[in-house]
Amino acid sequence: MSTMTTAGNQAPTGSAPAAPGRARGLRLGGMNWLVWRQHRAAYWTLLAAAAVTVVLIVVARQQMMTYLDGYGYPHLKPDWEDRFNHRWLDIAALVIGYMPILVGIFVGAPLLAGDLENGTAKLVNSQSASRVRWLATKLGVTALVVAVSTTVVAVAFGWWWTPIKTSSYVFSWIEGPAFDNTGPLPAALTLLTVVGGVAIGMLLRRTLISMVVTFGFAVAVQVAWSQVRQSLGTVLTVTSDKGVGDGSMPPVPEGAYVVDQSYVTSSGDFIGWGSCAEATEKASNACLEQAHVVGWGIEYIPLSQMASMQWLGASILLALTAGIAAFVILWGRKRLV
Template sequence: MKGTLWLAWRQQRALAGCAAAVLLAAVALAAYFRAGMLDDLHSGVFDHCDPGPLYCSRPQDGLPQFLDVEPLKLLGALNMALPALVGMFWGAPLLGRDRELGTHRMVLSQGVGRAQWFASRFALAALGTVVLSGSLALLFRWWWEPAVNRSYGVFWYEATALTGSGPSLVAAALFGLSVGTLAGLLTRRVLSAAALTLLVTGAVAVLVQWTHRARLLVPPQRYVSAGWRPKEPMGDKWSTGHYGLITGSGRRDSVLECPYPSGRELRECMTGNGYVSRYYEANPAGDYWAFQWADTALLGGLALVLVLVTVLLLRRRV
């Protein structure tokens, strides 16, 4: 390792060390709490529980019964915040610190081109970001696996699981890094770049959560049951909250037209109003990967665009 890459490592090794320390601490805590989760599952107290959206009840008093998944959700929350943290503490100083101190002029005066100066810095930061985010995503998945899609655990569509795991986390972290890098180039101040990065990554995170709830990128499926027969169980599906009735002509009406779960009242109401079937809309558990790849494409594409903009602005800004 020599030249600009060696200089980049010298400047980023403290951040790399912090990232390694965070990862090691997360691994140790995950191993400890996952072992406790497995002990609870092997004790048999959850053997009577069925998978599904309803919570598991204790046989003796009917109170809800859950695994201790709060530490797991805290890891998911950390993963959700990772893009902002990477952007603020790794991306913003990447170009912003040299721009603020003016030390980039000395480097560029040694016969180093702007593209080489930027590429060595960003490549090293991107590698560290991929390793950190990918490791945390895999760690969450490993910890989550015993309680995945269980009434006493964590369902796939909960924000900490859907956003805090999988390849979309890597794309989101790279997006945060690219936002911070561009912000540092534009503002010439590390603190200003960090604040701008927090604002942008926070806004995009809210937008991504909205696309999930609106099913904008991954449309739900419609599950239809003929007549007044019981609807297909929700199970581990993610309901949109849209339930309704279908007439013989195919018109869909609100479930409030016949607000009865079953029985004679429902049959009489459907017959009297010409309804021939009922339906609900939901995403099956298999759509977890559809959400993951949609988010990966969206955030990865945005990261690539921001990197290209940074490269184009280097000649004018540095």
């Protein structure tokens, strides 16, 4: 009886013993486990918020597509915008637009400032792991969670907005709600504010003040980025020579963002369309004749450039992020505690 029980409990002869915990799947270990456990509340909050956002976007898009199908999507009727309710798109764009600021404040700023303020950094420094490894793991795990969360949300929001992207009725593709909330930009903007917040927390060593300063940094990044966004594209020009009356405007591609429009003279020069905004139509026509105006010139950026502009902008932002991360590691290697 006892022999049978023992034999039943033993592994077959010649087989290797099972590694403890292998059947339970992959597990974090060492420094990765320590960082995840320390900041797991923030990480899980980010991942859960991203998952909930995606679910809500899926539901909202289904409702939108039901409406658009009633107007012949993908070849929409001209009056499809009359009853279209874009309230939820506006709200979602606003919330996602604040994501880099919020994540930078609540995840980036406390990441090192909390450890320096409560003495955890000194405890870690007394262990066998080097400061560089600890800092690199902190930044790496946090960056991975942030990148995954923001990218998933960006893909979902882009999928929602794409059916109406050629229309400026909701928002133009080059404006922040569309341009900054789709493609690689949400991840790039958020990573910059998060790593910037980490650097601020490392220098100030106080959590609350670091969060306040990170808020200012994140807002400054958003303002500066809004001034740079349009310059990432190549402005194209199309002209006409059919006068300036009704129907004389040269055609531009569907969804193109018009940068400026001007009068074109017979010599090929451009003059501002307000140059001949005279008090009366007769005086205006006389001004146009005197300037030898023959048509219109339109400067525009086509929708087809959107993806390349986003990747160029994301590359710049990620390069800045990498520079700040390098500063954090180099500074922290000698002066962290």
